[in-house]
Amino acid sequence: MTAVARRLLRDVLAWGGFALAISCNGRTSPTNEATSLPQPSQAPNAPDRQPEPARPPTPTVQRVFTLGPDAEPFQVKFEVTATSGGQVIRTITIAGLESPARVQHMDMPDMEPIATDEDLVTGAQDINFDGYADLYVVTRTGASNVYATYWLFSAANHRFEPLGEFPELKVNAHRRRLASDETLGHAGREYEHRDYGFVGNRLTVLRSVRQVSTGKPGEYERVESARRNRELLVVRRERVITP
Numbered sequence: 001m002t003a004v005a006r007r008l009l010r011d012v013l014a015w016g017g018f019a020l021a022i023s024c025n026g027r028t029s030p031t032n033e034a035t036s037l038p039q040p041s042q043a044p045n046a047p048d049r050q051p052e053p054a055r056p057p058t059p060t061v062q063r064v065f066t067l068g069p070d071a072e073p074f075q076v077k078f079e080v081t082a083t084s085g086g087q088v089i090r091t092i093t094i095a096g097l098e099s100p101a102r103v104q105h106m107d108m109p110d111m112e113p114i115a116t117d118e119d120l121v122t123g124a125q126d127i128n129f130d131g132y133a134d135l136y137v138v139t140r141t142g143a144s145n146v147y148a149t150y151w152l153f154s155a156a157n158h159r160f161e162p163l164g165e166f167p168e169l170k171v172n173a174h175r176r177r178l179a180s181d182e183t184l185g186h187a188g189r190e191y192e193h194r195d196y197g198f199v200g201n202r203l204t205v206l207r208s209v210r211q212v213s214t215g216k217p218g219e220y221e222r223v224e225s226a227r228r229n230r231e232l233l234v235v236r237r238e239r240v241i242t243p
Contacts, residue, residue, distance in 0.1 A: 064097070065124035067153055068132040072098040076135070078108075078120060085113030089120065089137060094160065104159055109149055111139035121148075127169060128152055128198050129176045135160055138168070144183035152201065163203060169196070178203070186213060189220060189242055205232055211240060218242050 061078040077093040089108040096102045114120070121138035128134065132153045140147040146168040151160035167180035177197055184190035195207040204227070211222040224236040 072096045083113045086115045088113050
């Protein structure tokens, strides 16, 4: 390679131009291949960023509830199991803090799995107005509706008796009534409201208002029912027109 060719090669490489093909006779000619630029190297010992694994379900969730002024506090253990959809409660164990030998085991009815990073929603509230708190666990949630399973505390035998699953119950202690609301669709234009009372230990619907579409655009039927002589009877029916 001549001195001229060597200077030309040095200048082209310094400017980062075309890759040069050098022929055997010492001449140089540009090609159509782009110059390969060096890639930045990864910092030494830099760990690869891995996605954080989902938090495993807590095997046991413990809560302590005070059920009434003359009732000992109860420790409630919720045994949690992992499922393909997240985690669910399988069993509930209840024991008195002052009398731990008094233990009650209950199987949890079906509940929708919740994510392993979500907290279980449980609580104790007097819903039958006997002065003792009752137990509930939220089992299903949607965009607008929440459902819970309830157990009533029996002071006579210090045990919880299953009541069933209902839309989340709102307590009106002054009127000694419960209420629930469900959104049925149509952006809340379809709905059902219920008022409850206890007849003995049975939760009974005393009044309901249900509104659903008639099938015509913007037209709904609203039906109000009330309990008369142990039956829920329709007391009012009307058409509702919405924009």
